[in-house]
Amino acid sequence: MESTLIRTLSAGGVALLALLAVGTAPAEAQAGGTITGLVTNRATNQPVQSAQIFVAGTQRGALTNQQGRYILPNVPAGEYEVRATLLGFSQGSARVTVADGQTVQLDFQLSESAVALGAVIVTAVGTEQRTREIGNAVSNINVADLPQASVSTLTNVLQARAPGVMVAPASGSTGTASRIRIRGSNSVSLSNEPLVIVDGVRVSSVGGLSSGVGVGGQSPSRLDDITPDQIESIEVLKGPAAAALYGTAAANGVIQITTKRGRAGDARWSAFTEQGTWKDSYDYPGAFRSEPGRSGSGLGGSCVTYDIAMGNCRDASGNVLTQIPGVKSYNPLMDPRTRPFETARRQQYGLSVAGGSEAMTYYVMGDITDEKGVLPTNGLERYSTRVNLNLYPTEKLDFAIRTGYTASSLQMPGEGNNTTFGLWINALLGTGDFDVNRGFWTVNDQQMFAFEAWQDVNRFTTSVTGNYRLLPWLRMTATGGVDDVSRHDHTYLPPNVITNNANNREGTRRSNRVAERNLTGTLNTTANYDLTSAITSTTSVGGQYNQELYRDTRAYGQGMAPGTRSLAGASRLFS
Structure with a gap:
């Protein structure tokens, strides 16, 4: 079966700008000027290192060195606002006029302060603005300020760190998604997932299309394909203003992610590793059943109160029982013979390098994640790389190139309402006796863990942003990019393992291949101009x-030949 969904959304705006100009001769291209200066602590007069200096409304910025000095070369002639920020200090701001071929000295004295800095965000039109200048509600999350031990996934970054954002785990299994809601749910029938944008490109995130196989209500997370260590900042847009900026797709809010970029200077290498283990130490309740008796309830031969009242409960000789013959109990989740839980582990390794010159900066990162869940059929392997470049060919033109690639393989266990392969429903509704199906309801532990469900993903995301300064007060920004996801969902059940129906007895193989593509331009x-001095x-x-493209091709086979795992080994095929 093959289904294709293509949805194209477009929005545009046209404006007429009338200018009354005094006749002037066109100016020849100049090399621009230079802004340099010293940043010091107002209280101690000592130099301040690693302060961020940037020209408001542009991509130009620099960090102060150990002596507290900075330099911004090749700044086009004009009047600018220059800002100096550093965590723990109040923000400094000053206006300066730059002339071609001249150097302007601009010093800052920063005061130590516990007041939060005025956050700067990248808006939908690609410009940087302070949060207080935005007319809609925006929450900013600086990933570098978060404790590393608590942010193993991007979903963890959003947890309890932005007002109005609720993150509710849908499953405890490794690699599965959480439900993200911004200011609650807006619909009972449509998707309530927020729109996710990475470096100006709409990307596939979470939702019902993240998995093509049923394993009990859970689905993998496309949002967690992005490693938190690659992220510089996250902005969460809420309310009607989000839809005004991004269209109706943003009715549930917008999560806007900006990945890291390099800074001019020598190459700075960074390596990290994360190791951890955990165990399931919960004391699960046992399953209760009546002593042997046949009833009409179908629950493993138990005699419940309803069966006694209706006269449907009989003993081994066929005599009608007038009272429950007794209760037996067994807990397959706590008995060492059947307890399925293992010691889970997580390990991650990463290496990055950043640096560059005034003409080009770069940020390159690669990481490996290997995680094993508490169940033997749950695990995740992920390999991720990112290359970000910033190019400054002229004083009026700059480019930002962002590219990321992720390859992952996730094994998912049966959970939730999966009556055949689900652990919890088969254990908690068990037979009450180890000698009867090892204490499980319809499928025991040895049978359910023979079923395999996998998802293999290859994801490529890239964007290019160009900024051209037409005039000191007029700038043009263009962004184009693509998010391409290739996904393979597949399951396998060997023959003669589960015999509760004919299909399972013969063995099955399922193979669904999905292609998702988001194009953004x-x-x-x-x-930007000053109406008055204030x-x-x-x-x-x-x-x-x-443009959004979704293509799904599905194949299913029954009657697996012993020793085979592919669809070629099935005696009957469906698609």
């Missing part, structure tokens, strides 16, 4: 194009 022109106006006009 954005073009904006932004004008009022600054920002006007943007542009459009956005988005």
Whole structure:
């Protein structure tokens, strides 16, 4: 069976700008000027290292060195606002006029302060603005400030760190998704998942399309394909303003992710490793059943109160019982002979390098994740790489190139309402006796763990953003990118292991191949000008194009030949 869904969304804006200009001769291209200076602690007069200096409304920035000095070369002529920020200090800001071929000295004195810095976010039109200047509610999460031990996945980053954002785990299994809601649910029938944007590109995240096989209500997480160590910041947009910026797809809110970028200077290497183990130490309740007797309830031969009242409960000789013959109990989740839980482990290794020159900066990272869940049929292997480049060919033109690749393999156990392969329903509704199906209901532990469900993913995400400064107060920004996900969902059940129906007895093989692709294109022109000395106006006009493709091809086989695992070994095929 093959199904294809293509959805194209486009939005555009056209504006007419009338200018009254005084006749001037066009200026020849100049090399631009230089802004340099010293950042010191106002209280001690000592230099401040690693302060971030950036020109508001542009991509130009630098870090102060050990002597507290910084330099911003090749700044086009014009008037700018320059800001200095560092955690633990109040923000410094000053306006400066730059002339071609000249160097401007601009020093900052920062005061130590426990007040949070004025957050700067990247808006939908690609410009940087302070949060207090945005007309809608925005929450900013700086990943570098989070405790490393608590952020093993991107979902963990969002947990309890942004007002109005609720993260509810749908399963305790490794690699599965959580439900993310921004300001609650908006619909009882449609998706309530927020829109996710990475470096200006819409990406596939979580939802019902994350898995093509049924294993009991759980689904893998596409959001967690992104390693938290690759992320610089996260902005969460809420309310109607999110839909105004991104269209109706953002009605449930927007999670906007910006990955890390390099800084000018020598190469800085960073390596990390994470190791951990955990155990399931919960004291599970046992399963209770009546002593031997036949009833009409179908629950393993137990005699419940309803069966006694209806006269449906009989002993081994066929005599009708008038009272429950007795109760027996057995707990297959706590008996060492049947307890399925193992010691789970997680290990992750990562290596990154960042640096560059005034003409180009780079950030390169690779990491490996290996995680094993508490059940023998639950595990995750993931390999991820990222290469981010920033190019500055001229003083008026710059490019940002972001590329990431992820390959993962996830094995999922049967859970939830899966009556055949689900552990919990078969254990908690067990027979009450180890000698009867090892204490499990319809399928025992040895049988259910013979069933395998896998998901293999290859994901490629890339975006290119170009900024061109037409005039000191006018800038054009264009972004284009793609998020491409290739997914293989497959299951295997060997023959003659589970005999509760004919299909299971013969053995089955399922193979679903899914292709998801999101294309994004954005073009904006932004004008910044001062109406008065105290009022600054920002006007943007542009459009956005988005195309979503979903293609699903499914195949299913029954009657597996012993020793074979592929569809070629099935006697009957369906597609």
